[in-house]
Amino acid sequence: xxxxxxxxxxxxxxxxxxxxxxxxxxxxVAPIAGQAINAVAADQxxxxxxxxxxxxxxxxxxxxxxxxxxxxxxxxxGLVLGKPAAGASRDPDSGFxxxxxxxxxxxxxxxxxxxxxxxxxxxxxxxxxxGVILASAFFIPILARxxxxxxxxxxxxxxxxAGASFIFIGLLAMLGxxxxxxxxxxxxxxxxxxxxxxxxxxxxxxGLKVGSELAGLLAQLSETEAID
Amino acid sequence: xxxxxxxxxxxxxxILIxxxxxxxxxxxxxxxxxxxLLEAGANLLLLxxxxxxxxxAPIIVDGRIPAAMADPVPQALVLTAIVIGxxxxxxxxxxxxxVQRAYGTLDLREVRQRLEQDIANEAGIDMSSSRxxxxxxxxxxxxxx
Numbered sequence: 323x324x325x326x327x328x329x330x331x332x333x334x335x336x337x338x339x340x341x342x343x344x345x346x347x348x349x350x351v352a353p354i355a356g357q358a359i360n361a362v363a364a365d366q367x368x369x370x371x372x373x374x375x376x377x378x379x380x381x382x383x384x385x386x387x388x389x390x391x392x393x394x395x396x397x398x399x400g401l402v403l404g405k406p407a408a409g410a411s412r413d414p415d416s417g418f419x420x421x422x423x424x425x426x427x428x429x430x431x432x433x434x435x436x437x438x439x440x441x442x443x444x445x446x447x448x449x450x451x452x453g454v455i456l457a458s459a460f461f462i463p464i465l466a467r468x469x470x471x472x473x474x475x476x477x478x479x480x481x482x483x484a485g486a487s488f489i490f491i492g493l494l495a496m497l498g499x500x501x502x503x504x505x506x507x508x509x510x511x512x513x514x515x516x517x518x519x520x521x522x523x524x525x526x527x528x529g530l531k532v533g534s535e536l537a538g539l540l541a542q543l544s545e546t547e548a549i550d
Numbered sequence: 551x552x553x554x555x556x557x558x559x560x561x562x563x564x565i566l567i568x569x570x571x572x573x574x575x576x577x578x579x580x581x582x583x584x585x586x587l588l589e590a591g592a593n594l595l596l597l598x599x600x601x602x603x604x605x606x607a608p609i610i611v612d613g614r615i616p617a618a619m620a621d622p623v624p625q626a627l628v629l630t631a632i633v634i635g636x637x638x639x640x641x642x643x644x645x646x647x648x649v650q651r652a653y654g655t656l657d658l659r660e661v662r663q664r665l666e667q668d669i670a671n672e673a674g675i676d677m678s679s680s681r682x683x684x685x686x687x688x689x690x691x692x693x694x695x
Contacts, residue, residue, distance in 0.1 A: 332570055332573065336566050339566070343558050348553075348598065356622060359623065370609055372608035373609075373622045373626050376623055376625075376626040377626045377630075384630065392636075399640050402647075402648055445609065512610060532633070536636070542644075543644060546647060
C-alpha cells in the first residue's frame, strides 16, 4: 500500500516536472536581472568575475546567512557526534603510499586553495571553492594517520575570527553611512590582483571560515568510534 | 541528439531518481543519498533555466568584454546551494550515525518500531493498546546493544 502511494506520488511529480520543462525554452531565455548586472557590475563593484560581484557585492547579506547555515550544520554535527570516549580504539595508520601522498599533497593543496581564494574576484573560484580545498589539505593527513587528532580549539578560533571579520567589514560600511556589507575601498584597475575593493578581504574570510568548518566537521566524523 | 534535450533529461532523471530514493527506500543512508541526488538535479535545472546559446562565462579576461555573457545570478545561487548541500549531507550523516549507535540498525521500519516500543515502555502501557502503533514487520530477536 505504501509502495503504491509512493509510486503514484512519483508519477505525479514526474508529470509535474515534465509539464514545467515543456514551458521552458533551452538556450534562448531572455535574461532579466543578469543582463543588467553584467552591464553595470564592472563599474559598480570592480570585480572581473561577475559571479563574485553578485555573491559578495549585490547579495553579500545572503552570503553571510549562508555561512550561518554552514556554521549551524557544523555545530549541530559536532553536538550530535560528541566527544569520542577516552581510550577508544582508532584505525591503524594507512599504507606507505597514502602516507607519502598525504605529505606530498599537503603543501600543494594549501597553495592551490589559497590561490583560488585570492583570485576569486578575477577567475572562476573564490572563498567557498578554495575553502573546500584548504579543508581537504588538512583532512587528507588525518585519513593517512587516523591516530592523530585535530586541534579543535584552534580550528574554532580561526573559524570565529573569520566570521567576525566578515561581519566587521560589513559594519565598517555602516559607519560610513552606507548599507551593511557595501563594498569598500578603492576599486582599482579591473582585472588586477589588488582590485574590487573589500571583496578579496571578504573572500579570504569566507575561505578561512569554510575551510576550518569543513575540516573540523570531517575530523569530528572520522574521530567518531567505528561501529562494530 | 539535441544538447538541450540531453541536459533537461539529466536534470529530470536526477530529480526523479532522488525523489524515488527518498520515498521508496527504507534505509536511512539511501534516503540521504537520494537527497543529494535531488539537490544535484535541482542545481542543474536552475542553471539550465537561464542558459543562453553561445554565451560565455560572466568573467572579463584581459579587459575583453564578451558579446554575450551568461546570467551570473543563478550561478551565484547554485554556489550557495552546493555549500548548503554539503552542510546538510554532513549533518544528516552524523544523525544517521547516532541512530545506528542507538538502535543498531538504519532500517527506518525497525527504527520506528523500536522508537514506539521505547515510548510505550516509558509511558508504561502495552504497545498494542495504541491504535497508531506500527504493525509488526521484521522482528529481529537480537539483544539491543
